Amino acid sequence: MKVTLFATCLVDMFQSDVGKATVELLERLGCEIDFPQTQVCCGQPAYNSGYVKESKDAMKKMIGTFEHAEYIVCPSGSCAYMFHEYQHVFKGDPIWEPKAKKLAAKTYELTQFIIEVLKVENVGACLEGKATYHTSCHMTRLLGVQKAPMTLLSKVKGLEFVELPGKEQCCGFGGTFSVKMAQISEQMVDEKVRHVEETDAEYVIGADAGCLMNIGGRINRQGKPIKVMHIAEILNSR
Structure with missing residues (x-):
C-alpha cells in the first residue's frame, strides 16, 4: 500500500x-x-x-x-x-x-x-514504564479520533497506562492562542502539568506536535523528570 x-x-x-x-x-x-x-x-x-x-x-x-x-x-x-x-x-x-x-x-x-485502514491493533511495540495520554482538542473534538490511540497504546508491551485527570481540557497551546494570550495559556499548561504529575507517569504521550511542544516546554522549564513523547515514537519502540 x-x-x-x-x-x-x-x-x-x-x-x-x-x-x-x-x-x-x-x-x-x-x-x-x-x-x-x-x-x-x-x-x-x-x-x-x-x-x-x-x-x-x-x-x-x-x-x-x-x-x-x-x-x-x-x-x-x-x-x-x-x-x-x-x-x-x-x-x-x-x-x-x-x-x-x-x-x-x-x-x-x-x-x-x-x-x-490497515486494520491493525497491535503494532508489536514494546516500552517499559508508566504513561499517560493527552487528548488534543482538534483531534478529539473535530476530527473525531478518540479510540484509535487508546487501542494501540493498550497493546504496547510493558507499558502501564494511567488515565490523565482533566484529559478533555486544552493544554493552552491553541496555535496562535499561546502567543496572543500568553498569560492565560501559561495557567492552562500549568494545570495540565499538575494533572500529569498526579498520575506519577514517566511518560506523557500525545498525537499533536504543538501540544507536546507546549507541555514539554513547561515540564522542561519546571525541571520535572517526565519524558514527553509523540505516539509515533511509542508505537515505533522495539
Whole structure:
C-alpha cells in the first residue's frame, strides 16, 4: 500500500524524530512511503487567526501537492483535520470544493489510519514504564479520533497506562492562542502539568506536535523528570 506522508511544519522544523518514527512504523506495517517535496504549511495558523483569504493560496498549494495520493497520513490530528476543513473553506467554489472533498476523503491521522485502514491493533511495540495520554482538542473534538490511540497504546508491551485527570481540557497551546494570550495559556499548561504529575507517569504521550511542544516546554522549564513523547515514537519502540 502506498502512503503519502503529510509531515506538518512542527515535525519538519522541530520534531524530525517524530517524522522518522512515523515512516519507520508505517514501513514496518507494509506501507510504501511517498514524501512530496513541495508540501508547505497547510494554512492553519493564518486561517485560525481569521486570515481566511490569505490562507487560501497555501491550501490550494497543498491540494495540488497531494492530488496524486492514494492515502494521506499525518502524525498530527490538528493538521489532518485542517485538510478536512478545506472543503468548507472552498464551499461553493466549482473548481476547488470538489478537489478539497477528495483530499479530505483520503486524509487520515496516523493512529486512525493504522486502525481503520490497515486494520491493525497491535503494532508489536514494546516500552517499559508508566504513561499517560493527552487528548488534543482538534483531534478529539473535530476530527473525531478518540479510540484509535487508546487501542494501540493498550497493546504496547510493558507499558502501564494511567488515565490523565482533566484529559478533555486544552493544554493552552491553541496555535496562535499561546502567543496572543500568553498569560492565560501559561495557567492552562500549568494545570495540565499538575494533572500529569498526579498520575506519577514517566511518560506523557500525545498525537499533536504543538501540544507536546507546549507541555514539554513547561515540564522542561519546571525541571520535572517526565519524558514527553509523540505516539509515533511509542508505537515505533522495539
